[in-house]
Amino acid sequence: MxxxxxxxxxxxxxxxxxxxxxxxxxxxxxxxxxxxxxxxxxxxxxxxxxxxxxxxxxxxxxxxxxxxxxxxxxxxxxxxxxxxxxxxxxxxxxxxxxxxxxxxxxxxxxxxxxxxxxxxxxxxxxxxxxxxxxxxALGRNAQAPRAKLHEVEEASNTLLAARKAFRxxxxxxxxxxxxxxxxxxxxxxxxxxxxxxxxxxxxxxxxxxxxxxxxxxxxxxxxxxxxxxxxxxxxxxxxxxxxxxxxKDISYDDSIMDFSPDAPSGIAMEGYLYKRASNAFKTWSRRWFSIQKNQLVYQKKFKDQPTVVMEDLRLCTVKTSADNERRFCFEVVSPSKSCLLQADSERQQQGWISAVQNSIASAFQDCREVQHSPRGRDRCSSVSNSSGGQSGEQESTGRQALEEVQKIQGNSQCCDCGEPGPDWASINLGITLCIVCSGIHRSLGVHFSKVRSLTLDSWEPELVRLMCELGNTAINRIYEARIEEITIKKPHSTSPRQDKESWIRSKYVEKKFIQKLPETGRAAPLRRSSARRNRANTQERTGSRPALKPKPNRATLPRLTGLSLSDIGQKNHAGALQDEEEEEDLSGLHPGALLYRSAALQQFPVMADALAHGADVNWVNTTEESSTPLIQAVSANSLAACEFLLQNGANVNQADSNGRGPLHHATILGHTGLVCLFLKRGADYNAKDNKQKDPITIAVENANADIVTLLRIAKMNKEMREMDGAFGQSGDETYQDIFRDFSQMASNNPEKLKRRSTDMKIP
The missing domain is CATH 1.20.1270 (Substrate Binding Domain Of Dnak; Chain:A; Domain 2)
Known part of the structure; x- marks a missing residue:
C-alpha cells in the first residue's frame, strides 16, 4: 500500500x-x-x-x-x-x-x-x-500584550486547545x-x-x-x-x-526543532516565526524561516523563492529582545541591518537563538583561510566578537582557560592536525583543536565531541580542571595507539579539509587506531573486596568516609602508548592500586568495569581509554549495590572525574540498589562542590532513597549548612519559576551567582567547604 x-x-x-x-x-x-x-x-x-x-x-x-x-x-x-x-x-x-x-x-x-x-x-x-x-489562536497569542497576564493566559489556553484540536x-x-x-x-x-x-x-x-x-x-x-x-x-x-x-503528549506548543548543520537538504533549521516589517507600520507577518547555506531566509509558500534576511551569518549576532511589547522576541543583528523575530514560545525562542549561534560558530571555519594576514585576522576577530556576544568577565575567563589548558603537554598544537595555537576544545574528550578541526568535530554530533571555544565561551572551573587532567598527548596515546601499523597518513595543518575530516571520523567515530580489546577483557562483573566491604559498612554506620589516598599525579599514571586494556590493568598493579586493590587483577576487566575502577582512582587517561573501547558510562556493578562509575567518582570526591563522566553522558539521577543517586552520596559524604555540580546538571533533589530520605533531609541530619543552603536555594528557585508560570525566566540571578561562587570555591578553595554547623536543628 x-x-x-x-x-x-x-x-x-x-x-x-x-x-x-x-x-x-x-x-x-x-x-x-x-x-x-x-x-x-x-x-x-x-x-x-x-x-x-x-x-x-x-x-x-x-x-x-x-x-x-x-x-x-x-x-x-x-x-x-x-x-x-x-x-x-x-x-x-x-x-x-x-x-x-x-x-x-x-x-x-x-x-x-x-x-x-x-x-x-x-x-x-x-x-x-x-x-x-x-x-x-496563533494570531491572538502573538498579539497578547506582555503586561496583561489574564489576556496572555487566556490566549495561551486558547492556543493550546486549538493546537490540540488541529493536531x-x-x-x-x-x-x-x-x-x-x-x-x-x-x-x-x-x-x-x-x-x-x-x-x-x-x-x-x-x-x-x-x-x-x-x-x-x-x-x-x-x-x-x-x-x-x-x-x-x-x-x-x-x-x-x-x-x-x-x-503522546501534544500539550507542548513547539514543532520538532533540531539543529542539523549537515542535513542532506542543506537546511540546518526551519520553522514558523513572526517577522516585524521595517516599514513605518511595523506590521508582523508569520513566515516559514530556515537556516541554509549560512543564510537566514524565509518564504510564505512552499513554491515561493526564499527571501534572504541575512546573507552572511558570520557577520551577525543574535540576542533576546526584552524591550518589545510582544513576548518571545529575539533579534538577529548584522553591521548593516537588524531583523526582529518572534517565536511562539520561550522554548522555540531559545531553540532558534541556539541554532543561529551554532550556525555562527560553524561559520568560523571559513576564517582560517584568511587568518595569516593582518587583514584576515581583524576580520575574523570582528566576526568572533559579534557572534560570541560575551561579557568582559566571560572573555577574561576564556583567556584564563586558554592559558591554563595550553600549558598541558601537547595542547599547544591541534590534537588532530598539529596547527599551533589552537583556541577551541572538545570538553568531553579533553583535547584542544584548531578552528577547522573544531568544525569537523561539531559535525560529528555531541555524542562524539562537544566543542567549545577557549576564548569566546565562559568556562566553569570544573571544566578547566577536567581539561587539565587529560590533554592531547594522553588522548592521542589512546586514539592513535596503532598509528604506526596503519597506512593512513595523519593530516597536517595545511592538509585539505577533506583529508582532516576523513582522519577525524576514522579516529573518533570508527576508532580505527585504538588498541584492539583482548579476549581476556570479557571478565564477569567486579566482586567487592573485603577491604571495600569493610569501608562501605563503616560509611553506612557513620555517614562519613575514611580519608582517601593522595590522588596519583600524571607521573604515576600508566603510559598508554602501545598498551592494551590488559596492560593498563597490570600497570595499575604497580601504581595506583597499592592499597586495598593490590590483590585484584584488572587485566581481565572489560571496559565498563575498568571505567568503574578508574573512576574511583581518578585515573583520567584510563577512564578515557575505557570509554574509547566502548565502556558504558552508566555501567552498573551488581556486586557492589549496583553502583556506577559516577557514584565511584563521588566516593573519591573528584569534581573533575564527575564532570568527565557527565560530559560523556553519565546519568546524574541513576540510583544504586539503595535508591541513592550521586546527589545522595555527595550529600552523605559532605562533598559540597559535587552537590553544587549535580544540581547544576539537573539532579533531582526530591528523589528519595529506600529509607525515604531525600538529600535535604540527609544534609540536615548531617548538620551540613552549605549543602542545606544549596539544596534549599535550588528548591526555592524552582518553586519561584513554577509560580511565574510556564514562561518564567530560566533562573534567578541570585541563584546563579550563589552557584557560581560555590563552583569557584569547590575548584579553588575546597577546604572552605568542609565546615559543619553543630547547632543546626531539623526544622
Whole structure:
C-alpha cells in the first residue's frame, strides 16, 4: 500500500505538508469525478437494454480512462487496459445475464463514492476548520500584550486547545487519506474482477477471448487476495500507529526543532516565526524561516523563492529582545541591518537563538583561510566578537582557560592536525583543536565531541580542571595507539579539509587506531573486596568516609602508548592500586568495569581509554549495590572525574540498589562542590532513597549548612519559576551567582567547604 502522507509531517504542518494536502485533495476530486462517471455509465447499461451495446462501449471507454488516471499504479493500469480490450471484443454478445455483475460493479463503486469519498470530505472540513481556528489562536497569542497576564493566559489556553484540536484533526485527516488510497485500489479491483468472472462463466461467445487472459486473471485474483490481506494488516498497523501518536503528549506548543548543520537538504533549521516589517507600520507577518547555506531566509509558500534576511551569518549576532511589547522576541543583528523575530514560545525562542549561534560558530571555519594576514585576522576577530556576544568577565575567563589548558603537554598544537595555537576544545574528550578541526568535530554530533571555544565561551572551573587532567598527548596515546601499523597518513595543518575530516571520523567515530580489546577483557562483573566491604559498612554506620589516598599525579599514571586494556590493568598493579586493590587483577576487566575502577582512582587517561573501547558510562556493578562509575567518582570526591563522566553522558539521577543517586552520596559524604555540580546538571533533589530520605533531609541530619543552603536555594528557585508560570525566566540571578561562587570555591578553595554547623536543628 502506498502511503500518501506521513503522520510526523502533518504534526510539523510545514508548507510541504500543505502542498501535499492540496495535491491529494485534487487527486481525490479527480478520482471522485471519474468514478461517478463510471457508475452512471454502469447504471445506463442496466436501464437501457436496447442501447446496451453502445453503453457498454462507453463503459469500456471509462475503464480505459480510469486506467490512464491510475498510471502511477502499474498493476491497476495493466489490469484495466487488458480487461477493457477483451471486453470490447465480446460487447455485441452481452445481454441480460450481465445485470447481476453490473449491479455488483455499480454498488461497489457507488458505495466508495458515497461513503468513502464523503467521509474524506467530512474529515477535510473538520481539518480546515481546526486549521482556521489554530491560525486565529496563533494570531491572538502573538498579539497578547506582555503586561496583561489574564489576556496572555487566556490566549495561551486558547492556543493550546486549538493546537490540540488541529493536531488531532490533522492526524485523522492523514489517516483518512491513506485509508482512502488503500481502499480505492481494493474496491476498484474487486468490482472489475467480479465483472470479468461473470463474463467468463455466462457467455460462451466470449470464452475464446477471455481464455487468453485466464492465466493473468487468476494471477491477479491471487494478488488481489494477498493485497486485501496486506491492506487489512497495514490498515491495522496504521491505526495502531495513529492511536499511539494521539496518546503522546501534544500539550507542548513547539514543532520538532533540531539543529542539523549537515542535513542532506542543506537546511540546518526551519520553522514558523513572526517577522516585524521595517516599514513605518511595523506590521508582523508569520513566515516559514530556515537556516541554509549560512543564510537566514524565509518564504510564505512552499513554491515561493526564499527571501534572504541575512546573507552572511558570520557577520551577525543574535540576542533576546526584552524591550518589545510582544513576548518571545529575539533579534538577529548584522553591521548593516537588524531583523526582529518572534517565536511562539520561550522554548522555540531559545531553540532558534541556539541554532543561529551554532550556525555562527560553524561559520568560523571559513576564517582560517584568511587568518595569516593582518587583514584576515581583524576580520575574523570582528566576526568572533559579534557572534560570541560575551561579557568582559566571560572573555577574561576564556583567556584564563586558554592559558591554563595550553600549558598541558601537547595542547599547544591541534590534537588532530598539529596547527599551533589552537583556541577551541572538545570538553568531553579533553583535547584542544584548531578552528577547522573544531568544525569537523561539531559535525560529528555531541555524542562524539562537544566543542567549545577557549576564548569566546565562559568556562566553569570544573571544566578547566577536567581539561587539565587529560590533554592531547594522553588522548592521542589512546586514539592513535596503532598509528604506526596503519597506512593512513595523519593530516597536517595545511592538509585539505577533506583529508582532516576523513582522519577525524576514522579516529573518533570508527576508532580505527585504538588498541584492539583482548579476549581476556570479557571478565564477569567486579566482586567487592573485603577491604571495600569493610569501608562501605563503616560509611553506612557513620555517614562519613575514611580519608582517601593522595590522588596519583600524571607521573604515576600508566603510559598508554602501545598498551592494551590488559596492560593498563597490570600497570595499575604497580601504581595506583597499592592499597586495598593490590590483590585484584584488572587485566581481565572489560571496559565498563575498568571505567568503574578508574573512576574511583581518578585515573583520567584510563577512564578515557575505557570509554574509547566502548565502556558504558552508566555501567552498573551488581556486586557492589549496583553502583556506577559516577557514584565511584563521588566516593573519591573528584569534581573533575564527575564532570568527565557527565560530559560523556553519565546519568546524574541513576540510583544504586539503595535508591541513592550521586546527589545522595555527595550529600552523605559532605562533598559540597559535587552537590553544587549535580544540581547544576539537573539532579533531582526530591528523589528519595529506600529509607525515604531525600538529600535535604540527609544534609540536615548531617548538620551540613552549605549543602542545606544549596539544596534549599535550588528548591526555592524552582518553586519561584513554577509560580511565574510556564514562561518564567530560566533562573534567578541570585541563584546563579550563589552557584557560581560555590563552583569557584569547590575548584579553588575546597577546604572552605568542609565546615559543619553543630547547632543546626531539623526544622
Amino acid at each position: 502506498t502511503v500518501k502522507l506521513d503522520f510526523e509531517e502533518c504534526l510539523k504542518d510545514s508548507p510541504r505538508f500543505r502542498a501535499a494536502i492540496e495535491g491529494v485533495e485534487g487527486d481525490v476530486g479527480e478520482l471522485e469525478t471519474r468514478l461517478e462517471k463510471l457508475v452512471k455509465q454502469c447504471n445506463s447499461m442496466l436501464e437501457a437494454g436496447k442501447v446496451y451495446c453502445q453503453n457498454s462501449k462507453n463503459f469500456i471507454t471509462g475503464l480505459k480512462e480510469l486506467g490512464q488516471h491510475c498510471v502511477a499504479d502499474s498493476m491497476l493500469t495493466e489490469s484495466l487496459q487488458k480487461f477493457s480490450s477483451k471486453l470490447s471484443v465480446i460487447v455485441d454478445a452481452q445481454g441480460e445475464l450481465m445485470e447481476t455483475t453490473q449491479k455488483s460493479v455499480k454498488l461497489k463503486l457507488h458505495s466508495f463514492v458515497k461513503e468513502d469519498v464523503r467521509r474524506f470530505k467530512d474529515v477535510r472540513k473538520e481539518f480546515e476548520r481546526s486549521s482556521e481556528n489554530l491560525e486565529a 488531532s484533526e490533522a492526524l485523522d485527516y492523514v489517516l483518512q487519506i491513506n485509508v482512502t488510497e488503500s481502499k480505492k485500489k481494493t474496491d476498484i479491483l474487486a468490482a472489475v474482477l467480479s465483472l470479468i468472472e461473470a463474463q467468463a462463466q455466462f457467455f460462451q461467445l466470449g470464452h475464446q477471448s477471455l481464455t487468453e487472459v485466464e492465466d493473468y486473471r487468476k494471477n491477479l485474483s491471487e494478488q488481489h487476495t494477498q493485497l486485501v490481506l496486506n491492506s487489512a494488516r497495514e490498515k491495522r498497523d496504521m491505526e495502531q500507529r495513529h492511536a499511539a501518536i494521539k496518546t
